[in-house]
Amino acid sequence: MASIQKNYQDVNSELELIMNTGEILQDFSSTGKERPWKIHKQENLRLVELYKMSKERNLISLISDSRLHDLEHCADTLVFLQNAEGKKKLKSANFCRLRLCPMCQWRRSLKMFGQVQTITDKILERDKSTRFLFATFTVKNVDAENLETCINILNNKFLYLVSKNKTFAPAKKLKQNLLGYLKAVEVTYNTKDKTYHPHLHVIFAVKSTFFKNSSNYMSKKEWISLWQQALGVDYKPQIDIRAIKSGTAKAVAEVAKYPVKTAPILKLDDDEAVEVLKTLTFCLHKKRFVSYGGIFKTIKQELKLQDVETDKDLVNTDIEQQERFNAVTAVLFKYNFKFGCYIC
Structure with a gap:
């Protein structure tokens, strides 16, 4: 004090x-x-x-x-x-x-909300017709031993969807309409089967033509097929995809919360909580959980906004x-x- x-x-x-x-x-x-x-x-x-x-x-x-x-x-x-x-x-x-501190996670979530609202304001200021999508990409649950590998796979396979440097025909329609994205990795714990559920939360900024032109629009079935092919798996992964209808900066920021959440683990019995804490402490060490691409990254750099994950303030x-x-x-x-x- x-x-x-x-x-x-x-x-x-x-x-x-x-x-x-x-x-x-x-x-x-x-x-x-x-x-x-x-x-x-x-x-x-x-x-x-x-x-x-x-x-x-x-x-x-x-x-x-x-x-x-x-x-x-x-x-x-x-x-x-x-x-x-x-x-x-x-x-x-x-x-x-600390990465897993609930107090600091809350503060990072506030910081991320503020940054995304500021960035989205600038995006809409430059082009009011820009639309936003909120997507969740999942994969089958994994045990503690395979969690870190699974997180790496999720991040690498996501690049097939958005990177111009990777040729991936199924993502052609998305890339033609994509302006930028904010990606966050989240890991939750399943108490019933003692497994971990790593998944991606993504905000996409897309051209208005994505909705106006039927040849550009992607149905949920197409999204699932796209993600399945990117992962290279023999099952249909669950995907949640929805348009952020209000088109306001605050509405976009509302779904952009810092992804690492420790609070649910704290409610577990001591033995299980300690074991889960051990897994997360090692698997999340020095991992990046928030990344920006395209117009999100460009405007973040122009505004000289600090990195949410490393900023000491x-x-x-x-x-x-x-x-x-x-x-x-x-x-x-x-x-x-x-x-x-x-x-x-």
């Missing part, structure tokens, strides 16, 4: 820092929805508990002592700027930035952070382990 307080005072000496009032944190978005700081911190502490269990059981080291310390103290101290109406804006926090995340905020004071909140909430 001392470092957070000093860092704040170094750059905001003109504002009084309020502490030790007993106020319980309530932080609301512009839509009036309360931000779930308490929930994500509780999830974070459950993850700490699981990593400690893995150490006690003498498993292969999943996390160093220093990183475990960072995880345990992730976002335990928050400093908010506050305006005359009592609205808050996060100014500083000690985020650990998880304080400034969404569009609201960019708006003018007339702070009159600052408030420091500390997570209280006894009461399970943030208290000033």
Whole structure:
């Protein structure tokens, strides 16, 4: 807490820092929805508990002592700027930035939402006729031993659909209409058969002619056939494909959430949760889970937006952070382990 307080005072000496009032944190978005700081911190502490269990059981080291310390103290101290109406804006926090930390995953999801909305705004500003598709590409579930290989296959085979450098006749219709894409890899766990379900979530930006011209449009049956041929499998993989009808930047951004989600694992029994955590820790290590292509990548570079996966700044995340905020004071909140909430 001392470092957070000093860092704040170094750059905001003109504002009084309020502490030790007993106020319980309530932080609301512009839509009036309360931000779930308490929930994500509780999830974070459950993850700490699981990593400690893995150490006690003498498993292969999943996390160093220093990183475990960072995880345990992730976002335990928050400093908010506050305006005359009592609205808050996060100014500083000690985020650990671990891939599987629920708190940091939430912050990355906010950051990704803001980036995609900004990028989509620019795309529509240049051509209002641009249309967007949301697709989910799947493959059969795999066991822990084959998870990493399966993720690599998904990423490589996806390139057959979108890369101009790869000749793949079944994707000709898509490539002719494709302007760009945002791809995110997600891995979920099936508790019934103890398998993993890696899949891709993709937002495609396509020309309006994709819908206007029947010779360009692709039915769901065609999408399934396309993905089956790309994978080279003897079964028909499940695909969900839908148009984002409203055509607004916010509607596109709503489906662009950071894909790695630890929360479901935290609800498992201890033994199973530790085993799944071990698998994900090793299989997801140094893997890229979000990638941009075409017009999405071009505009991201033009706007000089940071990489969501590697950016160390998880304080400034969404569009609201960019708006003018007339702070009159600052408030420091500390997570209280006894009461399970943030208290000033």
